[in-house]
Amino acid sequence: MIFDAIPATWQPVLSSLRNQPSLVKLGEFLDAEIAAGKTIYPSRDHWFAALEHVAPANVKVVILGQDPYHGAGQAHGLSFSVPQGVRKPPSLANIWKEITRDLDITPPQDGSLTGWADQGVLLLNTVLTVEADCAASHAKRGWEVLTDAIIAQLSAQQEGIVFMLWGSHAQKKGALIDRSKHLVLESVHPSPLSAYRGFIGNGHFSAANRYLQEHHRQPVDWANA
Numbered sequence: 121m122i123f124d125a126i127p128a129t130w131q132p133v134l135s136s137l138r139n140q141p142s143l144v145k146l147g148e149f150l151d152a153e154i155a156a157g158k159t160i161y162p163s164r165d166h167w168f169a170a171l172e173h174v175a176p177a178n179v180k181v182v183i184l185g186q187d188p189y190h191g192a193g194q195a196h197g198l199s200f201s202v203p204q205g206v207r208k209p210p211s212l213a214n215i216w217k218e219i220t221r222d223l224d225i226t227p228p229q230d231g232s233l234t235g236w237a238d239q240g241v242l243l244l245n246t247v248l249t250v251e252a253d254c255a256a257s258h259a260k261r262g263w264e265v266l267t268d269a270i271i272a273q274l275s276a277q278q279e280g281i282v283f284m285l286w287g288s289h290a291q292k293k294g295a296l297i298d299r300s301k302h303l304v305l306e307s308v309h310p311s312p313l314s315a316y317r318g319f320i321g322n323g324h325f326s327a328a329n330r331y332l333q334e335h336h337r338q339p340v341d342w343a344n345a
Contacts, residue, residue: 122147122266127168129175133273137266146262150249159252161188162195169197170244171270173237179274180240180337181282181328184290187247190255198243200310201233214310214319222325225343235344244270246293272296280335282328286310286319303331 122143126134137143153160162169185199189209196203200212208216208231216227237243246267251257274281275297283302285291287309294304307322308314329339 122150122262125168126266127171130171130270133176133277134266134269137269140265142262142265146265149261150258153251160249161190161192161252162197162249166195166197167248170199170237170242173198173234174240174242176274176278178240179242179278179281180332181236181284181340182242182244182271182274183236183284184271184286184293185243185245186287186289187245187256187259188250190250190253190257192252195250196232197248198233198237199245201237201243202231204230204232206231210312211310211315214312214315217315218310218320218322219325219342221320222323223342228343228345230345233345236340236342239338239340239344241340242270242274246289268293268296275302278302280332280337282331284324284328287314303328 123131123134123138150160183199188195188197189202193206194202194209200215202209202212212231219225220227233241233243244267247256247259247263248267249258249263271293279301281302283294283297283304285294285304285306291306294306297304305322305324305327307324308318310319325342332339
């Protein structure tokens with residue numbers, strides 16, 4: 121079952137989903153796709169990588185993506201991130217352009233963001249799997265039930281989290297967040313189609329650290345990706 125694969129630190133937060141029919145059907149769908157010989161990204165052992173890197177109580181920032189990269193070797197379970205040695209996709213390159221502009225940080229050659237995840241940045245996609253070379257192929261199969269619950273439960277049970285919502289898809293999730301308890305930062309998506317219409321220049325990374333410091337939390341060392 122999908123629920124049983126969720127990291128133990130998150131299962132109490134998401135306990136209401138244990139027997140959720142949508143997750144049962146999702147597990148059946150994924151098993152059938154794999155049995156049919158389809159290539160699914162990321163690999164099964166990375167489906168919950170974002171949750172494995174940070175426990176609920178330690179989440180400082182949520183950066184919300186849509187679904188995993190669908191090219192070979194790119195997806196490893198963290199939104200916008202790619203494994204070490206893999207070329208940065210355009211959206212990630214634009215994220216680093218904004219960090220460089222905002223914080224005067226020299227971007228690393230590497231595209232992995234595991235260093236952020238280990239500091240409490242939840243790099244969450246709203247859909248956690250995808251068929252190879254077929255963007256959004258696993259949308260509306262049940263993942264959204266789980267990831268919406270993650271966002272809603274973090275909002276309800278924690279305080280002082282920064283949610284970065286880039287693009288209309290992510291911004292729709294803003295309805296799940298209590299803005300009296302958390303900071304919600306919104307802008308266009310960092311994709312090449314929109315990055316220069318408001319993403320570059322949004323100042324989200326410095327704003328996040330100011331907010332964390334104001335709430336007596338350790339800021340994120342964005343250079344340590």
